[in-house]
Amino acid sequence: xxxxxxxxxxxxxxxxxxxxxxxxxxxxxxxxxxxxxxxxxxxxxxxxxxxxxxxxxxxxxxxxxxxxxxxxxxxxxxxxxxxxxxxxxxxxxxxxxxxxxxxxxxxxxxxxxxxxxxxxxxxxxxxxxxxxxxxxxxxxxxxxxxxxxxxxxxxxxxxxxxxxxxxxxxxxxxxxxxxxxxxxxxxxxxxxxxxxxxxxxxxxxxxxxxxxxxxxxxxxxxxxxxxxxxxxxxxxxxxxxxxxxxxxxxxxxxxxxxxxxxxxxxxxxxxxxxxxxxxxxxxxxxxxxxxxxxxxxxxxxxxxxxxxxxxxxxxxxxxxxxxxxxxxxxxxxxxxxxxxxxxxxxxxxxxxxxxxxxxxxxxxxxxxxxxxxxxxxxxxxxxxxxxxxxxxxxxxxxxxxxxxxxxxxxxxxxxxxxxxxxxxxxxxxxxxxxxxxxxxxxxxxxxxxxxxxxxxxxxxxxxxxxxxxxxxxxxxxxxxxxxxxxxxxxxxxxxxxxxxxxxxxxxxxxxxxxxxxxxxxxxxxxxxxxxxxxxxxxxxxxxxxxxxxxxxxxxxxxxxxxxxxxxxxxxxxxxxxxxxxxxxxxxxxxxxxxxxxxxxxxxxxxxxxxxxxxxxxxx
Numbered sequence: 001x002x003x004x005x006x007x008x009x010x011x012x013x014x015x016x017x018x019x020x021x022x023x024x025x026x027x028x029x030x031x032x033x034x035x036x037x038x039x040x041x042x043x044x045x046x047x048x049x050x051x052x053x054x055x056x057x058x059x060x061x062x063x064x065x066x067x068x069x070x071x072x073x074x075x076x077x078x079x080x081x082x083x084x085x086x087x088x089x090x091x092x093x094x095x096x097x098x099x100x101x102x103x104x105x106x107x108x109x110x111x112x113x114x115x116x117x118x119x120x121x122x123x124x125x126x127x128x129x130x131x132x133x134x135x136x137x138x139x140x141x142x143x144x145x146x147x148x149x150x151x152x153x154x155x156x157x158x159x160x161x162x163x164x165x166x167x168x169x170x171x172x173x174x175x176x177x178x179x180x181x182x183x184x185x186x187x188x189x190x191x192x193x194x195x196x197x198x199x200x201x202x203x204x205x206x207x208x209x210x211x212x213x214x215x216x217x218x219x220x221x222x223x224x225x226x227x228x229x230x231x232x233x234x235x236x237x238x239x240x241x242x243x244x245x246x247x248x249x250x251x252x253x254x255x256x257x258x259x260x261x262x263x264x265x266x267x268x269x270x271x272x273x274x275x276x277x278x279x280x281x282x283x284x285x286x287x288x289x290x291x292x293x294x295x296x297x298x299x300x301x302x303x304x305x306x307x308x309x310x311x312x313x314x315x316x317x318x319x320x321x322x323x324x325x326x327x328x329x330x331x332x333x334x335x336x337x338x339x340x341x342x343x344x345x346x347x348x349x350x351x352x353x354x355x356x357x358x359x360x361x362x363x364x365x366x367x368x369x370x371x372x373x374x375x376x377x378x379x380x381x382x383x384x385x386x387x388x389x390x391x392x393x394x395x396x397x398x399x400x401x402x403x404x405x406x407x408x409x410x411x412x413x414x415x416x417x418x419x420x421x422x423x424x425x426x427x428x429x430x431x432x433x434x435x436x437x438x439x440x441x442x443x444x445x446x447x448x449x450x451x452x453x454x455x456x457x458x459x460x461x462x463x464x465x466x467x468x469x470x471x472x473x474x475x476x477x478x479x480x481x482x483x484x485x486x487x488x489x490x491x492x493x494x495x496x497x498x499x500x501x502x503x504x505x506x507x508x509x510x511x512x513x514x515x516x517x518x519x520x521x522x523x524x525x526x527x528x529x530x531x532x533x534x535x536x537x538x539x540x541x542x543x544x545x546x547x548x549x550x551x552x553x554x555x556x557x558x559x560x561x562x563x564x565x566x567x568x569x570x571x572x573x574x575x576x577x578x579x580x581x582x583x584x585x586x587x588x589x590x591x592x593x594x595x596x597x598x599x600x601x602x603x604x605x606x607x608x609x610x611x612x613x614x615x616x617x618x619x
Contacts (some may be wrong), residue, residue: 003140004049005095007078008112010188012131013508015111015528018124033122034077034115038499038530041082041110042223043101044148046094048076048116048129049140053090053098062113063105063429066098075562076125079113080104093248095135097148100223104427106434108441109530135250136190146157151224152247154197156231157184158241170213176230184213184228186220189249195227199245204229215407271392271427280410287348288458292355297602299352300333302363312341315373317600318351320359320573322454324593325440326433328383329455329570331359334375337368349378350457353599358567360458378454381411385432392590394425398439399462405432406460415457417467421446448546452572468573469589472566474577476607481561484581486554493551494518496544500506500530513544515552527551533597558590558610565604573593577610 006012016036053069055077058327059065062079066086082102086092103110116125135148159168159176170176171184172191183195189211196208209229218226225247231237249596287303298318302310312335322329331351335341343363351359361380368374387409393401398419406413409432421443428435436453444450450465476482494515499508514524527547558577569575574589597606 004133005009005046005135005138005140006129006131006133007048007076007114008037008039008101009045009134009190010045010186011037011043011112014126015093015530018122018126020575021230022510028288031122034079034113035125037112037114037198039101039110039112040220041100041102043112043220044097044150044223045078045081045099045101045112046135046148047075047092047096047098048114048125051076051092053086053092056084056086056088056090058429059232060253061430063107063498064099064102065105068092073119075117077115077117079115080107080111082110090387094138094140095148097150105429108438111530118472120539120549121569133560136193136442149198149246150249152197152245153224154200154240154243154247155225155226155228156237156242157228158231158234158237172212174212176213178230178232180230182207182212182230182330183209183210184215184218184230186218186225187214188220189225193249196248197229197245198248198401200243201245202240202243204240205245233298271390279304282410283346283348285348288360289351290350292352292357296354298599299350299355301350302343302502303348305347310341310343312336313338320351320597320599322592322595324452324571324591325437328385329359329361330380331361331378332376334373337372337374349376353567353604356491356567357457360455360598381458381460382453382455384409384411385436388429388431389435390427390429391435392427393423395422397422398436398443401439402436402453402460402462405435414456414461416462417451417464419443419447419449419462444550446543448549454570454572460583463572465572470568470573470575472569472575473578474560474563474575478560478563482579483559484557486556488522488525488554491551491557492522492553492555493525494522495524495526496551497526497528498530498540499528500540511540511544513541513548515548518552522543556611558586559592560608560610562605563608565597565599565606567597567604569595569597569606569608575608575610 014035015038016032018032018033018035045067049070051068053066054069054075055065055067057065059079064081064084065077065079066081066084067077078099080102081099081104083100086098092098101110101112106477114125116123116128158178161168168176170182178374185193185195191211193211194208195211195598196206197204200206213228215228218228220226231240239367252409284307285303286307286308287301290301290309292299298314300311300314300318302312304310315334315336318331318333320329331349345363345366347363349361349363359378359380361378361383363376364379364383365377366374375619393404396404398421399416401423403413423439423442428438440451440453451462452465452468453462455461496513497510499510558581569592571592571594574591576588577590578587592608593611594609595606597604
């Protein structure tokens with residue numbers, strides 16, 4: 001008997017537990033303030049206990065979100081919902097349907113994020129409730145007579161000498177008795193649950209059945225519960241056929257005396273822009289067409305608001321930094337203020353070195369500590385990827401998504417590789433960096449290919465890892481200093497487990513791929529993912545192999561400092577490395593995660609943070 005109610009009936013698998021974990025999107029160790037219950041889209045979410053709704057709406061990375069105050073300092077919350085059925089301030093009962101499972105917010109698949117706070121601090125929900133705590137055995141207060149209204153498809157059946165039609169026995173092995181008004185229900189509806197028929201427009205509306213049977217096709221599809229009603233005669237069975245309506249689950253079988261409000265909202269499947277006030281502005285950039293002087297050394301040019309081209313006197317060093325993901329390229333320098341120099345935030349800036357294109361971007365900040373020198377920070381156009389947005393798209397490749405958002409923000413596009421994989425329907429909310437990061441991750445998982453998105457001197461470029469191998473060789477003699485680390489503690493897996501809920505068979509199909517060699521060395525490090533759509537066994541096995549190849553490697557990182565500079569060495573490109581590092585001797589390409597180039601007094605050096613295609617490298 002349970003003092004509280006498990007919020008996702010029929011779904012007990014915890015795909016991600018409470019506490020520290022490697023975040024599935026960001027890849028770093030983060031505290032997980034709840035548990036993730038992998039469940040089909042549209043599955044009802046029930047209130048953990050009686051209480052008052054304190055929030056019902058969008059909540060950042062949680063997506064569609066509900067929180068409930070249960071009194072005594074206890075609060076429960078429910079994230080990534082596809083639909084919300086109760087409003088802020090509503091009083092709810094234990095086991096009342098409050099929302100539906102979805103994948104909104106920062107989510108990689110359909111699941112419920114279920115969390116709890118005690119006196120304002122996170123606590124493990126599994127210390128309070130377990131999956132056997134159903135509405136049928138609820139013993140707490142403020143929840144008696146709990147009922148849930150669900151969309152339903154009712155199919156008539158009658159005892160028959162045919163196993164495909166159910167035979168003469170129910171799932172409990174007892175003879176079917178039409179006089180007892182029994183029914184078959186999805187596995188998530190417990191035996192002996194009362195099911196009251198509503199909304200069919202027939203004489204059976206208001207009649208209550210008791211669950212005592214199951215069936216392979218009796219499932220929940222797109223939020224619609226399938227029920228088979230045992231009829232009193234063959235004639236009644238044939239006349240009824242299939243009807244649609246609603247079903248009241250639980251309670252005392254009354255025809256809805258405590259029935260909760262019907263669903264008033266639909267799952268969000270698309271983002272529609274209803275109004276736009278004012279046209280997007282465009283910036284005049286004559287600097288784009290200005291040719292290089294092809295002179296030796298640094299060539300810094302700023303276009304001011306009068307469209308004049310200025311080549312200021314630079315004091316000290318110029319630094320250019322790039323990162324492989326999540327941040328724009330930056331250019332920082334200090335200029336001498338004179339009577340002719342005049343520029344402002346937003347002005348275009350270009351930088352070349354020895355006639356080679358290095359950076360094209362815009363002034364974002366100016367600072368000064370005296371009247372002679374101005375410190376300037378510039379970013380390329382990927383700085384606008386820090387904008388937050390909400391979008392929906394379907395059947396677009398990563399490259400097509402880049403084109404779509406670039407057009408919306410007025411960004412210039414150059415060469416984009418054909419990334420092939422068509423991403424199914426997605427609703428996204430977050431920064432453009434986050435949206436592109438999700439598209440990149442999905443492309444890697446489904447194709448095994450890694451692409452680098454960056455600004456190539458004023459034009460967005462998307463290139464594959466293989467197309468960014470540079471003819472640059474680095475060894476112990478090339479760099480003045482280096483540091484090296486290796487780890488299997490983060491983002492390394494040697495067992496891949498993929499699951500899919502088969503609505504036709506009522507089974508959760510699981511496919512597992514092991515690498516016994518690395519498991520013998522490291523133990524079992526498991527990556528689990530629940531798929532939204534069905535794949536053939538062959539396709540699932542192929543996908544598991546791609547993931548295994550990507551994750552089943554030691555993460556190694558190498559930092560090289562004061563290397564002789566080459567402007568082609570930017571984040572996302574790869575350089576050849578030959579070094580002995582103790583546990584491994586490297587003679588291989590390594591990917592540049594971060595690069596910092598310093599130009600000073602005609603000299604050019606660079607600090608390179610190197611890894612593999614995803615954090616590893618091989619001998």
